[in-house]
Amino acid sequence: xxxxxxxxxxxxxxxxxxxxxxxxxxxxxxxxxxxxxxxxxxxxxxxxxxxxxxxxxxxxxxxxxxxxxxxxxxxxxxxxxxxxxxxxxxxxxxxxxxxxxxxxxxxxxxxxxxxxxxxxxxx
Numbered sequence: 001x002x003x004x005x006x007x008x009x010x011x012x013x014x015x016x017x018x019x020x021x022x023x024x025x026x027x028x029x030x031x032x033x034x035x036x037x038x039x040x041x042x043x044x045x046x047x048x049x050x051x052x053x054x055x056x057x058x059x060x061x062x063x064x065x066x067x068x069x070x071x072x073x074x075x076x077x078x079x080x081x082x083x084x085x086x087x088x089x090x091x092x093x094x095x096x097x098x099x100x101x102x103x104x105x106x107x108x109x110x111x112x113x114x115x116x117x118x119x120x121x122x123x
Contacts (some may be wrong), residue, residue, distance in 0.1 A: 002120055005046035006030040007037030007063065008056045008081065014106065017050065017081075020109050021116070036056025038066055046076055048120055051098070053082040061089070066076045078084040081112065089110055 004021055004025050008014050009032045018028045031037035035057040041049060053060040059081060077099045082089075090101045099119050102112055102120050 001025060001027045002047040003027040003044060004050060004116065005037065005040055005044060005076075006049045006050045006094060007032075007034060007040075007055070007060070008050065008052040011051065015111065017112070020113060024113060026116075032056075034060060034063035034066075036075065041076065042070070045074055048116060048118055049078045050063075050081045050116075051075050051078050053080060053093070057089060061092055061096065064093065064098070068096060078117060079119065082107050086118075094100060 006014050006017055006025050006028060008103050011032065014030050019029060022026050029040060029046065031040050033056045038058065051063060053115045062080065064078070078097070080093045080098050080101045083103065083105050085103050093101055100113055100115055
């Protein structure tokens with residue numbers, strides 16, 4: 001069973017995504033800030049990370065920088081899921097190695113699931 005780590009301080013989004021992903025037989029773990037997310041990325045060995053940009057303690061881009069600097073960090077595909085559509089943030093995320101950038105307010109749960117499946121189960 002593939003494991004997905006959701007790092008997002010929006011607990012409603014987190015719970016909704018968890019329920020939807022579990023219905024597709026994914027194992028889901030979550031964190032509400034970048035610091036806890038970084039610890040979980042190292043300990044839980046996820047197959048995919050869904051990452052918000054604006055969070056307390058450590059934001060999403062700071063998380064990416066710290067993950068990239070850690071030699072012990074697994075090479076995990078990361079999809080940013082955020083309501084921030086600023087092109088500089090998208091560009092910075094891509095430069096830091098994310099696989100995709102999903103604007104939460106522009107997408108449905110089903111389209112987010114399709115993105116997740118495309119990354120985890122490429123054809």
